[in-house]
Amino acid sequence: MSAEHWSAKLQRFDRRWIFLVMAVAVVVPLFVPLGLPARPDPMTKAAFNAVEALPSCGPDDVPPKCARVFVSIDLDPASTPEIEPFYRAVVLHLKRKNAKLVFATTWYQAPPLVDRYLRETIEAAIAPAGTDGYDGAADRPYRKGIDYVNLGFRDGKGAIIQAFGSDLRGAFDHRADDGTRLDRIAMLDGVNKLSDFDLIVLVSAGNPGAKEYVQYVGTRNKLPMIAACTAVSTTDLAPYYQTGQLIGLVAGMAGSAGYETLVGKPGAGTAGADVLNIGNLVVIAAIVFGNVVFFAGRRYQRRGRTS
Amino acid sequence: MKKTVPLFIGIAFGCFAVAEFYIPHHHVGALSNEFRQWAAILAASAFILGGVNILQVTWPQIRRREPDWRYKVVLLVSAAIMLLVGLPWHKLGSPAKTPTVERAATADAELAARGKAAITVVVDDDVTFMIAGKSAAGTGRPVVTEVDPGEVEVKLSRRVAGYRPLTAKVTVAAGERATVHGDPPMIWGRDGRVFVWIYDHIFSPANATMFALLAFFVASAAFRAFRARNVEAALLLAAAIFMMLGRAPLGRAISDVLPDVAQWLLDVPSNGGRRAIMMGAAIGAIATGLRVILGIERSHLGSDS
Numbered sequence: 200m201s202a203e204h205w206s207a208k209l210q211r212f213d214r215r216w217i218f219l220v221m222a223v224a225v226v227v228p229l230f231v232p233l234g235l236p237a238r239p240d241p242m243t244k245a246a247f248n249a250v251e252a253l254p255s256c257g258p259d260d261v262p263p264k265c266a267r268v269f270v271s272i273d274l275d276p277a278s279t280p281e282i283e284p285f286y287r288a289v290v291l292h293l294k295r296k297n298a299k300l301v302f303a304t305t306w307y308q309a310p311p312l313v314d315r316y317l318r319e320t321i322e323a324a325i326a327p328a329g330t331d332g333y334d335g336a337a338d339r340p341y342r343k344g345i346d347y348v349n350l351g352f353r354d355g356k357g358a359i360i361q362a363f364g365s366d367l368r369g370a371f372d373h374r375a376d377d378g379t380r381l382d383r384i385a386m387l388d389g390v391n392k393l394s395d396f397d398l399i400v401l402v403s404a405g406n407p408g409a410k411e412y413v414q415y416v417g418t419r420n421k422l423p424m425i426a427a428c429t430a431v432s433t434t435d436l437a438p439y440y441q442t443g444q445l446i447g448l449v450a451g452m453a454g455s456a457g458y459e460t461l462v463g464k465p466g467a468g469t470a471g472a473d474v475l476n477i478g479n480l481v482v483i484a485a486i487v488f489g490n491v492v493f494f495a496g497r498r499y500q501r502r503g504r505t506s
Numbered sequence: 507m508k509k510t511v512p513l514f515i516g517i518a519f520g521c522f523a524v525a526e527f528y529i530p531h532h533h534v535g536a537l538s539n540e541f542r543q544w545a546a547i548l549a550a551s552a553f554i555l556g557g558v559n560i561l562q563v564t565w566p567q568i569r570r571r572e573p574d575w576r577y578k579v580v581l582l583v584s585a586a587i588m589l590l591v592g593l594p595w596h597k598l599g600s601p602a603k604t605p606t607v608e609r610a611a612t613a614d615a616e617l618a619a620r621g622k623a624a625i626t627v628v629v630d631d632d633v634t635f636m637i638a639g640k641s642a643a644g645t646g647r648p649v650v651t652e653v654d655p656g657e658v659e660v661k662l663s664r665r666v667a668g669y670r671p672l673t674a675k676v677t678v679a680a681g682e683r684a685t686v687h688g689d690p691p692m693i694w695g696r697d698g699r700v701f702v703w704i705y706d707h708i709f710s711p712a713n714a715t716m717f718a719l720l721a722f723f724v725a726s727a728a729f730r731a732f733r734a735r736n737v738e739a740a741l742l743l744a745a746a747i748f749m750m751l752g753r754a755p756l757g758r759a760i761s762d763v764l765p766d767v768a769q770w771l772l773d774v775p776s777n778g779g780r781r782a783i784m785m786g787a788a789i790g791a792i793a794t795g796l797r798v799i800l801g802i803e804r805s806h807l808g809s810d811s
Contacts, residue, residue, distance in 0.1 A: 212729070214726040214729070214730070217722070217725050217726050217729055218722045218725070218726065220725070221721055221722050221725045222722075225721065233756075235755040235756060235758075235759050236755060236758075237755045238755065238758055238765075240753075240765065240769060241769065275713055276709065276710035276711075276713040276714050277713045277714050277716060277717035277718075278717065279714070280714070307553075308709075308713070310696060311667075311696070311701070311702055311705040311706070314667060314697065314702075315667065315706075318667065353546060354546065354549045354550050354552075354553070355542075355545055355546035355549040355550075356549065358542050358545035358546060358549065359542070359545070359546050359549070361542055362539065362542040362543065362545075362546065365535060365538065365539050365542070366539040366542075369539055369543060370542070370543075370546065419527075430753070433772065434772070434776050434777075434780050435780070437772050437773070437776065437777050437780070438777045438780050438781050438784065441773065441777055450753075451753070453753045453754055453755070456755070472754065472755050473755075475753075475754045475755075476754045476755060476756035478721060479750040479751065479753075479754050479756070480756065481725055482724060482725050482728045482750060483728075483747050483750055483751070485725050485726075485728040485729040485732075486728045486729070486732045486743060486746070486747065488729060489728065489729040489730060489731075489732060489733065490732075490733055490734055490743075493733045493734075493735075
């Protein structure tokens with residue numbers, strides 16, 4: 200009986216070793232950052248430029264001097280590491296322009312997250328004057344009903360997104376999430392549907408999300424929309440960016456890190472990009488190692504057959 | 507009859523949904539909005555049906571002690587707990603909505619001379635307060651804030667979510683001292699403390715853990731399954747390596763070309779293939795939609811049995 204070839208032994212490699220290496224690759228960069236610069240790709244730059252093109256106004260100005268932006272937060276806790284850094288960066292960007300913000304969600308898992316985001320990023324300043332490592336313009340706490348409105352959650356997937364496109368007020372029974380009648384909120388004067396906003400920002404982790412907004416209301420109403428998605432959804436949404444149906448696309452953690460770089464406030468996305476660097480290297484090493492083992496084994500078997 | 511009526515309802519609404527795209531009349535738009543409201547109501551009622559369905563499916567499995575019946579018990583108990591804590595029980599009682607305000611009997615001459623008034627806030631150290639738009643944290647001891655005379659809004663909130671803020675409008679004259687104290691009450695329901703705690707401390711970590719496991723399975727699959735067995739597989743493998751390097755900052759650190767290669771892969775081969783799939787799927791969806799509207803496809807109506 201001949202001795203087993205090394206490649207055959209490695210074929211039965213205990214995969215828990217790979218899990219261990221991956222765990223180290225994920226954890227170590229969080230404590231020992233590589234600090235490689237996260238440069239934005241063209242899709243991320245396009246999203247930044249869309250926000251940058253909005254008019255700036257003073258804290259007490261009202262639309263139309265101030266831009267009105269609809270932010271749809273369609274995500275769950277699983278996707279927050281990839282998309283939340285973009286959300287925080289884009290909200291800081293919008294607040295620097297004193298844009299009036301309207302929030303909504305079509306995900307039933309999202310409302311507690313949205314409430315937390317509003318407390319942490321809207322009702323409080325993200326980058327007040329004197330923030331370490333930030334030399335951009337300071338933002339300020341937003342006032343409910345004056346600077347922002349949370350419309351809350353509505354279920355109905357594609358149908359409800361269509362309703363946003365034609366009758367936003369009706370879709371939310373003419374009330375904000377806290378019960379305030381929408382006709383008593385001055386910043387919403389003249390807003391009846393999505394096309395009344397200057398920009399639509401889609402923080403989208405899946406279905407329903409950016410794809411449904413493009414298909415049901417975006418193209419039909421020629422809405423200016425930017426989206427952030429998880430890395431796995433990039434190939435789903437990139438064709439819409441190429442056709443101009445999305446005017447910007449922030450793809451995964453790398454995209455979020457790029458947006459943070461553009462806004463000038465590195466955060467969780469930039470830190471996560473380090474994990475992405477090492478994690479991707481581990482996956483590539485696993486692919487190369489697996490193929491070396493595979494070809495060595497195949498060569499050994501062929502030699503065995505010929506000898 | 508059981509099938510014919512739903513079939514005709516489907517045909518009527520299906521035809522209207524298609525026609526509505528081509529008729530830009532406001533009456534048609536208004537009717538369309540009305541139908542979308544119905545759709546939203548139906549979608550919301552599906553949550554109730556879903557709950558009933560879970561009970562119908564899992565309860566018999568628990569009674570018959572089928573394999574993994576213990577997990578079904580966990581499912582039902584968890585669902586029941588979320589239902590109970592998601593109801594706004596606090597509305598049954600009448601918890602305080604405003605803090606208590608006490609005024610000093612005599613005016614402070616020194617304050618009056620400066621044209622100021624003072625509001626003293628006495629709250630626990632886990633409560634924050636906002637006076638005239640300026641916020642501060644409670645310390646457990648009295649905190650005095652000087653304000654301009656007139657109506658001043660005082661808002662007490664707990665640091666953590668799930669408590670109702672207490673708000674009062676206090677009118678103070680020059681030299682007057684007022685003391686505000688209160689304890690923001692816990693609330694129930696979707697914004698309540700228990701619901702938010704379960705969401706933050708159980709649902710969020712569990713949900714994130716499931717997604718995070720992907721990294722480990724992808725690494726393991728990369729070693730075991732991602733093999734260059736033929737030319738197509740080798741191309742796929744090379745594209746994956748370029749994408750992984752090009753989309754991470756490390757790629758640019760290695761070479762400026764890598765991000766451009768990754769972007770080209772996304773813009774040209776990936777988008778081209780994706781577009782072909784999307785258009786094919788769209789044509790398939792149109793065909794299926796027409797079959798449903800014309801009553802040829804009836805599987806959505808269920809079987810006769």
